[in-house]
Amino acid sequence: MKFRTIGYYFKQAFKSMRRNFWMSVAAVSTVAIAAFLVGIFALLVTNVNFMATKLESDIEVVAFVEVDVPRSEVLQLEEQIRSLPGIASVTLVPKEQGLEQMYARYGRDRDLLGALGGDNPLPDYFVVKAREPDRVGRIAGQLAQIPQIYKVDYGQQEVERLFQVLGWVRWAGSALILLLVGAAVFLIATTVRLTVFARRRELQIMKLVGASDWFIRWPFFLEGFFLGAFGAALACLALYFGYFSLLDQVTTNISFLALVTDRAAVYEILWKLLAGGAAVGALGSIISMRRFLKV
Amino acid sequence: MIQFVNVSKIYNNKVVALRDINIKIEKGEFVFLIGSSGAGKSTFVRLIFKEEEPSRGQILIANRSINRLKKKDVSILRRNIGVVFQDYSLLNDRSVYDNVAFALEVMEYPGKIIRQRVPEVLEMVGLAGKADCLPTQLSGGEQQRAAIARAIVNGPQILLADEPTGNLDPDTAWGIMEILNDINRRGTTVIMATHAVDIVNKMRKRLIALERGEVVRDEERGVYKDEV
Incomplete structure (x- = not known):
């Protein structure tokens, strides 16, 4: 793949995001909300886990x-x-x-x-x-x-109760995540499908003059990728500032509550969210391309 | 160059478009494909660049069957075949120059070659002064020239034209034919499906007449007859 071609892919991807501006905004918002909730949930689980472990090791x-x-x-x-x-x-x-x-x-x-x-x-x-x-x-x-x-x-009972809560949170959270990820994939697939539809003539001509399938696919793939990554990035920003300001409040006001203060652990969650958002976006665009690219 | 061996094409709805076609077209030939609407001309053309698959039989290009090409090889095949349609199929959101350059971009040519090749081809089809115009600002004949420029910009071996003069007045059509003839003289095999009696009769090229999916005539220097 040539460098020039890569430039072309990126240009096309951003061009179509601009063209379907509101649809892109909708897709980004969905991913952002989904990632935000998933992030809250992940932080919650991490914290409950942390507390339980701490409690247990103190036992x-x-x-x-x-x-x-x-x-x-x-x-x-x-x-x-x-x-x-x-x-x-x-x-x-x-x-x-x-x-x-x-x-x-x-x-x-x-x-x-x-x-x-x-x-x-x-x-x-x-x-x-x-x-x-x-x-x-x-x-x-x-x-x-x-x-x-x-x-x-x-302190058997206390520990067991905590683990029970943890199990419940995990279960409910997983169901929620599945739902949100599904919604995000669907919305990105729809956005990319609109783009594909708007450009179907161009795609037809591309096929006609001998563009390879991946040459046609890459811009859409990148579009989905960026929609997902951008949404997740927004969520990560909100989670980052939200969590650390909450942490400040808690450590000064409710000092007995042991929260995860390790920045590396929080960063890891945020990184995973970002990667997950991008993956969800790419997945969405792959889904919508599969049907449309049989020109 | 191009060979049809017992080729039939039956569409899903049981319509027989081509029946048992055996045709050989040599490198550098200029072939008219004539016949009334629905005779199978378009299907014939589309089979060559693999827009359609034959239901039966083999199509050979440069002695290789294209029936079971891999996806990647289909795009390579198409790079060696230029295609021109009646409706021009230009992208109206970009200039003539960009339309032609688009084909080379898609084939991942380096920018230097694109900047060199596109003006050359536009010059050849007589659109040098219109490079920056949008297709909608051009006349029908000019749009078709732009489409031809796009089809030949990478120097394909074969040029397929499906009723390229169908929407044009006779004078303009002649301009297009001169360009196609010129391209053919430079060694490109040209296959043109057409209704244009005038053009066929004056050009006196090889003529393949289709009727209800079958070849009814195949003559060197043929002329249109009234019964077709």
Whole structure:
């Protein structure tokens, strides 16, 4: 392909966009809206995912040892737990430390604890962290099987509820995306079809004088590509400014809400949107050309 | 050069356009294709540049069958065949120069050659002064000259003309015939479908007469007869 020819393709593509200006505006808007919604959804999922992961990795499994287990056996137990697969850390909190913590917590009312009369009724317990969030459940199960351990605690329900929400968001979002992408493809196909129709005489003559199929196709292909890419670019701009200003608001006002602040992660989503928009545009034009190019 | 071997063309609606045609046209010939409307002249022409496919038989060009050409080879075939129609088929949104240059652009000729070839061809068909006009600003004869210029700008081996003088008054038609004759003298095979009795009788070229899809006459230096 010659450089001159490439120039010709681009010139033709932009010319026909100018000629069908309002139709092009409609197609660009559709892609922009679709990409914007897809982007919001992608950011939402990424954030919920991020929160869930963070929550999960924060989760500690607390395993309480039977009160009457002697210290030496507790220490052996610590080794045993440490040897389980997927364990990041094991911290033994002996009953003495537990009592201290309790004293500290009760503050001025610590006299109440005098009622214990010097006995320490608290159990030793282990704080276990998993190396990966999805191992938490399994580790909790394994700990519960150890006979000297009478109770295992972790934030199971919270995590499961979050994942349930995530699954639902994903499902609804996917349906929405499919619908929007379909609409965008359809509109671009219609726009390009109008162009093809307006230029059918020219195409006929091109075929007549021996233009190759791809020579005829390229301008339309580029037209669809640019309509898609341009729409997606608009959406990306809106998402970029929208998301980061939202982030500013949230981090100053609702600081406990953990949002994705990593710019690279956000850029990746925007890049994918841009590529997706261009692909949708190209797909639309291919669809409309397939029927019309049998001159 | 061009050979029809047992070629038949039957359209979908069962209309027989051509029946069992056997014709051989040599390189450099000038051939008139005559016959009343619906005799199959246009179909004959369209089969050669593969606008239509034969229902039966083979069409050979330069001893190669064009029946099963790949898409890519069809465009290469068409680059070697210039086509002129009764309705000129010019693009009205661009100048005469651009219409002719368009053909070369489509064939991906370099700009330098385009800038050189287009004025030459326009000169040859007598449109040198009208290069910047739009087709709508030209007379019918001038438009047909522009169409011929476009058809021959890349120097094809074959020029097909489907009733090129059909819309023109006799004087203007003669101007067109002079150009076609000139092109033929330079070595291009010219096949022209026509109704024009005058032209055929005066030019005295090979004449192939079609009637209801069959060849009824094929004569060197033929003349129109009243019964056709």
